[in-house]
Amino acid sequence: MRWLIRRVLKQGKGAVSYEEDVHFGDTLTIGRAADQAIFLSDLRAALNHARVSAESGGRYKVESLILAGIRVNGQLTYGIDVGPGATIEIAGTRLVLLDPPRDFDAAVEISTLDKTEQAAEKAKRSKPTTLSQTWIGKRVPSWLLFATILALGLVLPALSHFSAPLAKLLAHSPLPTTRSWNPGPLDAAHRFFGDDCKQCHPRAFLTVRDESCLACHSTIAAHADPGAFNLPALGEARCASCHQDHLGPAGMVRTDQRLCGDCHTNLPARTQNASRLGDATDFGTNHPPFRVRLPAWDANGAFAPQVAVPAAGTRENSGLKFNHEKHLKPDLNTPKGKQTLVCASCHKPDAGGLAMKPIAFETMCHDCHTLGFDTFAPDREVPHAKVAEVSFMLDEFYARRALEGGVEDREAPGFVQTRRRPGDPPLSRQEQTEALAWARDKARKVADSVFTGRACVTCHTVTPPAADRGYRIAPVRVAGVWYDTARFSHNKHETMSCKDCHAAATSPVASDLLIPDIANCRQCHAGARGGGKVASTCIDCHAYHQSTTLKLKTL
Amino acid sequence: MSARHESILNHARSRYFWVALALSLASIVAYVWHAPDVGPNGGTWLGYTLGTIAALLIVWLMLFGVRKRSYSGAGGTLRGWLSAHVYLGTSLILIALLHCGFQFGWNLHTFCLVLMLVVIFSGFFGVYSYLRYPTLMTRNRESATRAAMLEEIGELDQNALALADGIDPKIHAIVLRSIQNTRLGGGVFSQLSARDDSDAALASVRAAIAARETQAKATTNPQSGQTIFAMVDFLASGANDRQTEALRKLIDLLSQKKAIATRVARDIQYQAVMEIWLYVHVPLSFGLLAALIGHVVSVFFYW
Numbered sequence: 001m002r003w004l005i006r007r008v009l010k011q012g013k014g015a016v017s018y019e020e021d022v023h024f025g026d027t028l029t030i031g032r033a034a035d036q037a038i039f040l041s042d043l044r045a046a047l048n049h050a051r052v053s054a055e056s057g058g059r060y061k062v063e064s065l066i067l068a069g070i071r072v073n074g075q076l077t078y079g080i081d082v083g084p085g086a087t088i089e090i091a092g093t094r095l096v097l098l099d100p101p102r103d104f105d106a107a108v109e110i111s112t113l114d115k116t117e118q119a120a121e122k123a124k125r126s127k128p129t130t131l132s133q134t135w136i137g138k139r140v141p142s143w144l145l146f147a148t149i150l151a152l153g154l155v156l157p158a159l160s161h162f163s164a165p166l167a168k169l170l171a172h173s174p175l176p177t178t179r180s181w182n183p184g185p186l187d188a189a190h191r192f193f194g195d196d197c198k199q200c201h202p203r204a205f206l207t208v209r210d211e212s213c214l215a216c217h218s219t220i221a222a223h224a225d226p227g228a229f230n231l232p233a234l235g236e237a238r239c240a241s242c243h244q245d246h247l248g249p250a251g252m253v254r255t256d257q258r259l260c261g262d263c264h265t266n267l268p269a270r271t272q273n274a275s276r277l278g279d280a281t282d283f284g285t286n287h288p289p290f291r292v293r294l295p296a297w298d299a300n301g302a303f304a305p306q307v308a309v310p311a312a313g314t315r316e317n318s319g320l321k322f323n324h325e326k327h328l329k330p331d332l333n334t335p336k337g338k339q340t341l342v343c344a345s346c347h348k349p350d351a352g353g354l355a356m357k358p359i360a361f362e363t364m365c366h367d368c369h370t371l372g373f374d375t376f377a378p379d380r381e382v383p384h385a386k387v388a389e390v391s392f393m394l395d396e397f398y399a400r401r402a403l404e405g406g407v408e409d410r411e412a413p414g415f416v417q418t419r420r421r422p423g424d425p426p427l428s429r430q431e432q433t434e435a436l437a438w439a440r441d442k443a444r445k446v447a448d449s450v451f452t453g454r455a456c457v458t459c460h461t462v463t464p465p466a467a468d469r470g471y472r473i474a475p476v477r478v479a480g481v482w483y484d485t486a487r488f489s490h491n492k493h494e495t496m497s498c499k500d501c502h503a504a505a506t507s508p509v510a511s512d513l514l515i516p517d518i519a520n521c522r523q524c525h526a527g528a529r530g531g532g533k534v535a536s537t538c539i540d541c542h543a544y545h546q547s548t549t550l551k552l553k554t555l
Numbered sequence: 556m557s558a559r560h561e562s563i564l565n566h567a568r569s570r571y572f573w574v575a576l577a578l579s580l581a582s583i584v585a586y587v588w589h590a591p592d593v594g595p596n597g598g599t600w601l602g603y604t605l606g607t608i609a610a611l612l613i614v615w616l617m618l619f620g621v622r623k624r625s626y627s628g629a630g631g632t633l634r635g636w637l638s639a640h641v642y643l644g645t646s647l648i649l650i651a652l653l654h655c656g657f658q659f660g661w662n663l664h665t666f667c668l669v670l671m672l673v674v675i676f677s678g679f680f681g682v683y684s685y686l687r688y689p690t691l692m693t694r695n696r697e698s699a700t701r702a703a704m705l706e707e708i709g710e711l712d713q714n715a716l717a718l719a720d721g722i723d724p725k726i727h728a729i730v731l732r733s734i735q736n737t738r739l740g741g742g743v744f745s746q747l748s749a750r751d752d753s754d755a756a757l758a759s760v761r762a763a764i765a766a767r768e769t770q771a772k773a774t775t776n777p778q779s780g781q782t783i784f785a786m787v788d789f790l791a792s793g794a795n796d797r798q799t800e801a802l803r804k805l806i807d808l809l810s811q812k813k814a815i816a817t818r819v820a821r822d823i824q825y826q827a828v829m830e831i832w833l834y835v836h837v838p839l840s841f842g843l844l845a846a847l848i849g850h851v852v853s854v855f856f857y858w
Contacts, residue, residue: 147845255592
């Protein structure tokens with residue numbers, strides 16, 4: 001096998017000359033030993049370093065004979081099958097395997113690397129020694145992170161606000177939606193539509209408008225008429241001024257007294273006397289006295305309470321005569337034996353716990369205060385009803401007695417006193433007329449006695465009949481809502497005893513006002529700071545949405 | 556100039572430590588005094604104020620990357636900037652937490668906070684490494700430079716080859732292999748783990764060598780993957796005295812080379828550790844900037 005060995009000899013100034021040699025043999029041996037086909041003097045070469053054999057089709061087989069291996073085409077190897085053009089590097093010498101020219105079976109070109117070339121080779125092969133030479137970088141990850149976070153965190157959700165299809169697409173993908181902007185959990189009542197931010201935030205970069213709230217809260221009452229009271233704070237107040245969602249219960253309803261107190265200061269002057277409300281900035285230290293709704297009736301008899309601040313001589317006109325002191329004495333003599341009454345015997349809270357149920361004669365008074373009217377008929381009573389019904393009942397009762405006969409009354413006509421037996425002839429027309437006249441007379445006398453002497457007058461104020469009308473019973477109003485603008489709940493004061501607030505046990509007449517004043521409440525309650533007392537802010541007793549005539553939606 | 560070494564932490568009598576401390580204390584006092592009725596949150600006036608301060612701080616802290624690249628020295632020394640960067644960056648943790656009123660959730664806002672905390676804590680590692688590793692590097696180099704050490708390795712290699720050549724072609728091949736396998740540096744993990752690869756490849760070619768060297772009598776020893784053990788094997792297998800002497804010298808040379816190579820690898824490791832945190836700190840701070848923009852815009856988007 002004929003090998004062409006071409007040596008490249010470098011001369012000065014870049015000039016190159018070639019020296020060609022022929023080698024006969026199956027293989028081309030390379031090394032530092034004297035018997036090698038290609039002799040290398042460099043110490044970095046082994047004695048028998050490598051072997052190249054030509055194969056069919058112009059290909060070469062390169063084998064390393066030592067365990068250090070050889071570098072073929074820049075890669076360390078122990079044996080490789082290569083085509084022409086492959087480069088072998090050993091100890092500062094470069095061998096290029098060539099396409100054999102005519103008359104040769106194989107060819108190789110040998111050149112010696114000079115120092116600069118060797119240094120370049122070494123630099124090319126040397127591994128990075130600083131991180132900046134490796135694959136990791138800062139610029140590309142920085143841009144990637146910046147762009148990704150901006151796109152997913154801001155741009156996509158923002159675009160979905162304007163594009164409903166995109167919002168729908170995002171909602172069905174794992175990508176973040178505008179929900180990822182939710183700063184805190186929504187109130188439980190708002191959660192069912194909470195995924196759709198636009199329900200409350202319809203327009204970007206605008207605060208939540210009242211219209212959004214009023215779309216659902218359409219019946220909510222206003223506080224006061226901004227037209228009547230010239231107060232900027234009233235007109236400018238937004239729902240969100242007091243109700244902020246995403247902040248938990250504390251944010252949902254603001255309870256701080258400052259919110260009310262800032263406005264409820266010097267109101268008469270600030271509203272040109274449109275409002276006459278006193279200053280209220282702190283329940284414990286700065287709050288007007290309580291106003292109560294004193295029972296009163298207008299000319300038509302309709303209940304029209306008078307709101308007033310109770311003074312020392314203020315009397316309550318409930319229309320009833322009642323001695324609390326006497327009724328609360330222990331061991332009262334009653335038809336059912338000894339009984340001791342308590343407040344709750346008559347004053348029972350209504351289902352809501354806010355007020356008391358009306359007093360019912362039948363269940364509360366009737367056990368002792370029976371309405372009998374005739375000693376000969378002790379089990380008969382007049383109804384606890386209107387005057388006309390009582391009179392009607394008495395008329396009927398005595399008419400029947402007169403016509404039946406057997407009445408034990410010396411003043412009655414004889415045939416009325418006579419007990420009639422079966423078979424007796426019926427009363428004549430004349431007798432009937434006389435009997436009924438007696439009955440009418442008797443009924444009127446008994447009615448007089450019932451209304452003015454025995455029964456009604458015990459508790460009621462009865463006006464005797466005049467020319468144009470009969471008896472009149474004054475209207476009665478015992479239970480009801482007493483405070484004008486505040487809500488007092490008996491329910492929340494269950495731990496208290498009635499007498500702690502109501503001096504009923506020492507009240508001999510019903511006109512004593514037993515409704516407590518602010519000093520009574522202040523024994524336990526103070527303003528927001530509380531101190532040693534129950535901290536109470538405005539909305540513990542007052543409502544903001546309290547107008548009875550104005551709705552927020554119509555403002 | 557005081558006798559005491561001035562570092563980024565005590566620069567200018569720890570001026571920025573006091574600035575950061577004052578800023579933190581002022582924030583705490585305002586936070587405690589403010590106590591809004593709806594509970595502290597980012598939407599109160601103090602929340603907006605602290606948020607604005609925190610956002611401006613983040614932008615200013617990121618400008619350090621710009622200042623680092625400029626040699627004009629505008630606005631104080633680079634060390635002063637770094638000192639301020641470290642202290643004000645630390646106070647940012649408190650300001651951001653007070654800004655949010657300790658409200659957290661699965662949302663962009665808390666993501667922004669977490670990103671900020673990761674950036675700051677990666678910066679803490681940077682401070683630690685800047686204070687610790689330069690000393691270790693100096694001690695490890697023993698007043699040589701890395702280039703000088705690499706040059707020394709090259710010379711030792713040449714000497715070792717010359718010695719090995721006088722002993723046996725097999726030993727020469729082993730030394731040659733050892734030289735080729737001495738790889739200092741490499742990928743990120745190679746640099747961080749201080750591997751110098753000087754002999755590691757030997758074991759992998761043992762099977763091939765065993766097949767080639769049919770006359771080899773040496774029994775395989777589990778430790779003979781190392782060049783030195785391979786040569787001890789050779790010593791034990793019997794050689795003449797002159798060769799034994801040369802072999803001892805060769806082992807000395809290679810041990811010396813191994814020691815230097817280990818030091819270079821450690822030098823590379825120290826430098827890599829000192830730099831690696833920046834590859835977290837810088838990209839994440841750009842991520843944080845995006846999250847911050849998202850946070851601010853989204854808050855006002857749905858005001």
